[in-house]
Amino acid sequence: MSVGAGLERPQVVSHVQQGLSYTVFDCKWVPRSARLLCLGSAARGTGLIQLYELHGARLELLREIEKPKPIKCGTFGATSLQQRYLATGDFDGNLNIWNLEAPEIPVYSVKGHKEIINSIDGVGGLGIGEGAPEIVTGSRDGTVKVWDPRQKDTPVANMEPVQGESKRDCWTVAFGNAYNQEERVVCAGYDNGDIKLFDLKTMSLRWETNIKNGVCSVEFDRKDINMNKLVATSLEGKFHVFDLRTQHPTKGFASVSEKAQKSTIWQVRHLPQNRDIFMTSGGSGSLHLWKYEYPAQRSKKDSEGSEMGVAGSVNLLQNVTLSTQPISSLDWSPDKKGLCVCGAFDQTVRVLIVTKLNKI
Amino acid sequence: MPVWLRESSWRQTLTAVYLELPLRGARATPANIFCGEQYLKVSIPPFLFEAILYAPIDDTNSTAKIENGNIFFTLYKKEPAIWDSLTLANADKEKLQHLRENAVLKAHEKAKEETEAKKITKQEHKKYALEATMKLEEAERKRIEDLKEKERQKVAKELELWKKQQKDADKYESIQKKRELHQEIKPLKERKNEKMNKTRIPNEGTSKTKLKSTKGCHGSSSMFSQNLKEEQLPAPRSAATIKVNFTPRVFPTALRESRVAEEEEWLHKQAEARRVINSDLSELEDLKEEEKNPDWLKDKGNKMFAMGNYLGAVNAYNLAVRLNNKLPLLYLNRAACHLKLRNLHKAIEDSSKALELLTPPVPDNENARVKAHVRRGTAFCQLELYTEGLQDYEAALKINPKNKNIEEDAEKIRHLIQGTMQSS
Numbered sequence: 166m167s168v169g170a171g172l173e174r175p176q177v178v179s180h181v182q183q184g185l186s187y188t189v190f191d192c193k194w195v196p197r198s199a200r201l202l203c204l205g206s207a208a209r210g211t212g213l214i215q216l217y218e219l220h221g222a223r224l225e226l227l228r229e230i231e232k233p234k235p236i237k238c239g240t241f242g243a244t245s246l247q248q249r250y251l252a253t254g255d256f257d258g259n260l261n262i263w264n265l266e267a268p269e270i271p272v273y274s275v276k277g278h279k280e281i282i283n284s285i286d287g288v289g290g291l292g293i294g295e296g297a298p299e300i301v302t303g304s305r306d307g308t309v310k311v312w313d314p315r316q317k318d319t320p321v322a323n324m325e326p327v328q329g330e331s332k333r334d335c336w337t338v339a340f341g342n343a344y345n346q347e348e349r350v351v352c353a354g355y356d357n358g359d360i361k362l363f364d365l366k367t368m369s370l371r372w373e374t375n376i377k378n379g380v381c382s383v384e385f386d387r388k389d390i391n392m393n394k395l396v397a398t399s400l401e402g403k404f405h406v407f408d409l410r411t412q413h414p415t416k417g418f419a420s421v422s423e424k425a426q427k428s429t430i431w432q433v434r435h436l437p438q439n440r441d442i443f444m445t446s447g448g449s450g451s452l453h454l455w456k457y458e459y460p461a462q463r464s465k466k467d468s469e470g471s472e473m474g475v476a477g478s479v480n481l482l483q484n485v486t487l488s489t490q491p492i493s494s495l496d497w498s499p500d501k502k503g504l505c506v507c508g509a510f511d512q513t514v515r516v517l518i519v520t521k522l523n524k525i
Numbered sequence: 526m527p528v529w530l531r532e533s534s535w536r537q538t539l540t541a542v543y544l545e546l547p548l549r550g551a552r553a554t555p556a557n558i559f560c561g562e563q564y565l566k567v568s569i570p571p572f573l574f575e576a577i578l579y580a581p582i583d584d585t586n587s588t589a590k591i592e593n594g595n596i597f598f599t600l601y602k603k604e605p606a607i608w609d610s611l612t613l614a615n616a617d618k619e620k621l622q623h624l625r626e627n628a629v630l631k632a633h634e635k636a637k638e639e640t641e642a643k644k645i646t647k648q649e650h651k652k653y654a655l656e657a658t659m660k661l662e663e664a665e666r667k668r669i670e671d672l673k674e675k676e677r678q679k680v681a682k683e684l685e686l687w688k689k690q691q692k693d694a695d696k697y698e699s700i701q702k703k704r705e706l707h708q709e710i711k712p713l714k715e716r717k718n719e720k721m722n723k724t725r726i727p728n729e730g731t732s733k734t735k736l737k738s739t740k741g742c743h744g745s746s747s748m749f750s751q752n753l754k755e756e757q758l759p760a761p762r763s764a765a766t767i768k769v770n771f772t773p774r775v776f777p778t779a780l781r782e783s784r785v786a787e788e789e790e791w792l793h794k795q796a797e798a799r800r801v802i803n804s805d806l807s808e809l810e811d812l813k814e815e816e817k818n819p820d821w822l823k824d825k826g827n828k829m830f831a832m833g834n835y836l837g838a839v840n841a842y843n844l845a846v847r848l849n850n851k852l853p854l855l856y857l858n859r860a861a862c863h864l865k866l867r868n869l870h871k872a873i874e875d876s877s878k879a880l881e882l883l884t885p886p887v888p889d890n891e892n893a894r895v896k897a898h899v900r901r902g903t904a905f906c907q908l909e910l911y912t913e914g915l916q917d918y919e920a921a922l923k924i925n926p927k928n929k930n931i932e933e934d935a936e937k938i939r940h941l942i943q944g945t946m947q948s949s
Contacts, residue, residue, distance in 0.1 A: 313761035
């Protein structure tokens with residue numbers, strides 16, 4: 166680090182640290198506000214949703230909602246900015262959408278899966294992108310289901326293992342390519358290292374690959390553009406960045422992979438304001454901030470004349486260790502550049518600010 | 526024998542002695558000169574000059590200059606006096622020797638002291654350097670900390686500012702919304718009346734529109750508000766299923782759990798074993814094609830074992846082993862046959878060979894290893910070597926702790942051992 170004129174690299178400043186009395190699995194900013202949500206599981210086996218507001222150097226608890234089953238994940242991705250309904254997946258396989266002003270009865274509820282919903286994502290809401298609002302859930306029962314909040318009980322798309330095939334846990338799901346009303350793509354990562362890309366317009370499998378280690382988190386750099394990049398993180402400290410603009414008929418997408426640390430990389434999150442910067446959180450309680458550099462030419466012709474992509478390179482901008490326990494969830498604020506919240510298994514939630522992102 | 530240098534010339538003052546020594550062409554370096562308190566030696570092989578001085582001199586301050594093939598000594602006397610001669614005249618051999626040794630010793634001690642003094646100063650210097658660097662580093666650290674603090678404060682301020690902005694924006698928005706709502710309700714009411722009129726007239730029209738809206742939304746609150754919204758959003762997708770296949774794996778363990786190296790080795794071995802054909806061509810010519818295939822022979826052997834024809838089975842396995850002696854299963858099955866035939870020693874041999882071939886130990890060959898241990902254990906017990914038998918049973922239990930039969934048999938053997946020990 167050049168220590169010449171001040172600190173030139175982006176710094177990760179820990180702004181607030183809040184100890185919690187329960188295990189937090191997911192934390193999310195409430196869009197258009199300085200409020201954040203923590204979702205988790207209390208010691209007595211019930212689910213908790215806590216709403217905090219950022220006041221100066223501390224978090225003030227505004228509301229606490231208790232639910233019968235522990236909650237694993239949540240998203241605001243499929244609601245409008247006025248409603249701001251939270252969609253959650255819990256340990257029992259239930260998908261619920263809550264109105265936080267009146268949380269006693271869910272706005273939408275379905276027992277979507279037989280086992281815990283590991284991951285959830287929403288698209289079509291918050292004024293981002295076009296098309297119908299949809300929610301995708303990935304579960305330990307090996308299926309990935311897409312739901313429309315206007316349609317009760319049955320999913321609008323179901324990606325399930327072939328009859329008789331032994332199922333693999335789906336650990337993560339993400340929406341992408343939602344640049345117009347019809348196009349949409351779901352990416353799912355499984356515990357055996359499979360990554361599958363499903364096209365919802367043609368209802369088919371568009372691409373699949375295996376990265377050898379279980380896939381902990383996948384995310385597109387933007388949900389609402391023509392699919393550009395996908396980052397997939399896995400166990401044993403590796404993550405892969407796929408360039409999705411050029412698909413080769415046999416080789417698929419070009420990728421670059423990086424080994425960040427020895428422990429699992431739990432989450433990857435792209436900065437909403439700059440799609441080439443992303444943060445990965447690790448099992449050793451560390452956060453790494455990365456920047457992707459595009460290559461001079463993003464695609465080239467191979468020996469048979471078909472186009473194949475060229476992967477760029479990834480640079481580490483900063484890394485910081487905040488905790489001794491894994492940081493399992495991470496969320497950037499869509500409203501303030503550089504503001505993010507992370508929740509770790511040491512029962513603390515931390516609000517961080519990453520500085521100097523304008524200068525990158 | 527050294528060549529003595531004797532052509533020295535000297536003169537003296539009260540405090541010093543000046544000695545000039547021509548070197549006869551030899552070249553001198555400081556290493557060749559040795560000077561003690563009362564002893565002076567110049568040794569340039571093969572030349573040698575030695576002098577026991579009349580009186581002690583101060584050897585630290587005395588100098589020697591090497592120039593033009595001569596050495597000029599300037600020796601400062603310890604006690605100012607006039608010397609009768611340069612060297613001690615009445616020096617007998619012993620005294621000479623003694624003096625020489627003393628001089629050498631003294632020189633050694635001096636050297637030692639010097640090195641120690643050097644060491645001490647060196648250490649002190651090091652300590653000082655260390656402290657200095659530590660101070661520098663502390664200063665550096667502090668500077669960085671300060672910079673970070675500043676950043677933190679700056680950022681906190683920005684955040685507060687942004688929050689305020691948010692709050693204000695929110696308030697503004699809510700006020701706007703209220704105003705808009707008021708405005709909207711009026712035209713909405715008008716439109717509602719219009720639509721009501723339209724739907725009453727054409728009946729077909731109504732059913733169609735009704736179908737459309739019900740298809741699009743289940744459980745909607747009012748058909749009217751939904752219509753407005755649906756103008757912006759497409760209908761939900763028609764449900765479909767995509768079937769997926771998962772990447773097959775030879776071993777269903779995650780990468781970090783698998784003992785990939787060992788498993789690879791095992792697979793490799795198996796593959797190789799199948800390929801090995803150690804055959805004795807002359808004998809095999811009169812065998813049919815199938816009979817040259819060790820797998821086929823193994824199957825034959827298995828069938829005969831099942832029917833009770835143990836000798837036949839042994840023959841089949843023997844032939845198979847001659848063809849390919851790397852398949853562990855052949856030995857394993859042959860051991861079972863020998864057990865039935867009560868060829869206990871052969872059973873033990875075969876089980877041992879099978880176990881040898883079943884390395885490295887992986888989950889894949891667990892069953893085979895359990896069987897091998899059990900068979901060998903049984904053979905030992907039937908030979909009344911109960912301790913060895915028990916060892917094998919315990920090994921089998923270790924691989925597969927859930928097998929009740931093995932447990933019970935192991936218990937029985939333990940009892941037997943205890944029984945025999947008590948009685949003997």
